[in-house]
Amino acid sequence: MAKMPAAVFYAPGDIRLEEIEAPTAGPGEVVVRVRAAGICGTDVRIMKGGKKVAAPIVIGHELAGEISSLGEGVSGFKVGDRVTVEPVIPCGKCALCLRGRRNICLTRPTIGYEYDGAFAKYVRVPASGVAAGNVIALPEGISFEEAAITEPLAAVVNGIDRCNIQLGDTVLILGAGPIGLAHLQLSRAAGATHVYVSEPNDERRQTTLEFGADGVINPLSEDVVAKAKEWSGGVGVDVVIVAAGVPAAMEAGLKALRKGGVFNIFAGSPPNSTFALEPNIVHYGELIVTGSSGHTAAHMKRAVDLITSGVIDAKRLITHRFQLAEIQEALGARQALTGLKHVVVMPD
Numbered sequence: 001m002a003k004m005p006a007a008v009f010y011a012p013g014d015i016r017l018e019e020i021e022a023p024t025a026g027p028g029e030v031v032v033r034v035r036a037a038g039i040c041g042t043d044v045r046i047m048k049g050g051k052k053v054a055a056p057i058v059i060g061h062e063l064a065g066e067i068s069s070l071g072e073g074v075s076g077f078k079v080g081d082r083v084t085v086e087p088v089i090p091c092g093k094c095a096l097c098l099r100g101r102r103n104i105c106l107t108r109p110t111i112g113y114e115y116d117g118a119f120a121k122y123v124r125v126p127a128s129g130v131a132a133g134n135v136i137a138l139p140e141g142i143s144f145e146e147a148a149i150t151e152p153l154a155a156v157v158n159g160i161d162r163c164n165i166q167l168g169d170t171v172l173i174l175g176a177g178p179i180g181l182a183h184l185q186l187s188r189a190a191g192a193t194h195v196y197v198s199e200p201n202d203e204r205r206q207t208t209l210e211f212g213a214d215g216v217i218n219p220l221s222e223d224v225v226a227k228a229k230e231w232s233g234g235v236g237v238d239v240v241i242v243a244a245g246v247p248a249a250m251e252a253g254l255k256a257l258r259k260g261g262v263f264n265i266f267a268g269s270p271p272n273s274t275f276a277l278e279p280n281i282v283h284y285g286e287l288i289v290t291g292s293s294g295h296t297a298a299h300m301k302r303a304v305d306l307i308t309s310g311v312i313d314a315k316r317l318i319t320h321r322f323q324l325a326e327i328q329e330a331l332g333a334r335q336a337l338t339g340l341k342h343v344v345v346m347p348d
């Protein structure tokens with residue numbers, strides 16, 4: 001049996017680079033030679049014990065590569081095709097899948113959580129994933145590195161859809177990590193004329209201005225609500241996007257909104273977090289308070305097209321590259337919030 005290098009997660013704090021058996025493509029399956037794999041905040045949460053996965057398991061769910069083998073009965077692809085993979089595999093038959101809400105499928109086993117993932121030379125896409133359309137062909141003009149971060153950007157596409165941004169809107173984003181900056185780019189693309197960002201980290205505030213924000217605010221030393229009112233002629237902003245899992249920031253964020261505005265909680269928070277919500281603000285203001293989580297293969301395809309066309313500048317979001325053998329350092333850099341997106345690159 002052929003062996004391959006892989007980063008195997010055993011338990012919180014315990015990830016090991018090992019030689020394991022390389023996957024082969026059974027009926028209906030596709031095996032992808034991984035060329036680039038993004039490090040996600042969720043990978044850090046897994047390492048810290050904040051998210052359970054089916055250990056021991058190869059983690060990594062943001063990937064791009066080339067198809068290396070196809071199982072019996074797979075059509076529409078050939079060996080060598082450049083692809084990315086939607087890692088969440090919808091069951092297709094639960095109440096939510098049947099309502100077209102596959103990203104919040106009630107079971108949704110995921111590559112990198114329940115199936116072996118992308119921090120390895122090869123990754124297998126289960127037959128259920130291939131059948132669900134989770135293998136997505138890449139056009140010319142998008143690199144493996146850019147395609148590897150399609151997954152988080154697809155989540156942002158889903159989030160932006162739920163914000164219902166109108167031409168000429170003013171948007172306030174809480175948090176300026178890579179996800180906040182992707183929201184900045186896509187809010188513009190959706191027609192927002194003014195995009196502001198609240199972020200406590202000095203370096204990230206500076207980066208945000210370089211990415212074209214109309215203004216930034218430090219929530220630790222400035223009043224977000226007052227500033228939002230000032231930026232919006234006194235009425236409040238049209239849309240507030242929560243792109244950092246900090247419940248304390250959400251309370252102010254909700255008050256920064258105009259009547260009839262949309263508040264989208266994109267980021268996950270620590271388990272059992274709460275924030276105080278004054279029902280009358282929502283009631284009298286007819287506020288829409290919503291959330292967004294994950295994505296479908298359709299969001300992935302749209303993210304690929306948005307990157308390829310240059311609407312999303314994915315290159316600029318990638319600040320650090322690592323070899324697979326440096327997986328520990330890569331996870332450490334992500335945890336330390338050094339730079340923006342971290343990608344493991346796997347040349348021949």
Ligand SMILES: [Zn+2]
Nearest residue numbers: 040062151152
């Ligand atoms: Zn991710």
Ligand SMILES: [Zn+2]
Nearest residue numbers: 091094097105
């Ligand atoms: Zn389902």
